Amino acid sequence: MLMRPIDLTTDHSAYNPAEVTAVLRRCNNAPKAISSASGGGIKRVAGSLAVTRALGDAYLKTPRLSFFPYKRHAPYITARPEVNCRVLTKGADRILILASDGVWERAAGMMS
Numbered sequence: 001m002l003m004r005p006i007d008l009t010t011d012h013s014a015y016n017p018a019e020v021t022a023v024l025r026r027c028n029n030a031p032k033a034i035s036s037a038s039g040g041g042i043k044r045v046a047g048s049l050a051v052t053r054a055l056g057d058a059y060l061k062t063p064r065l066s067f068f069p070y071k072r073h074a075p076y077i078t079a080r081p082e083v084n085c086r087v088l089t090k091g092a093d094r095i096l097i098l099a100s101d102g103v104w105e106r107a108a109g110m111m112s
Helices: 017-026 101-106
Strands: 034-037 040-045
Touching: 017 034
Parallel strands: none
Antiparallel strands: 034 040
């Protein structure tokens, strides 16, 4: 039986246009809300965080726990998860891989 991968979520990073829009909306278009280091490198939220959703990093979530230069524009990120439901098909759905962003930086979800 041929198995094919199905992505259940999307990347929550500064490379996902929908996530960039959400960050900009949350921080009222703060300067450098999404930026790379001056010498290049990966895009980051507020020049600090590579993901747009996180459990920690409270300084990017609320002014009360933030500090300069982030305090004035927080929140940038959220801890709100993306939740999807999928009905499993007997005999067809055989494997579930649950992994963090670090795994998917090295392995494409569609196994390309």
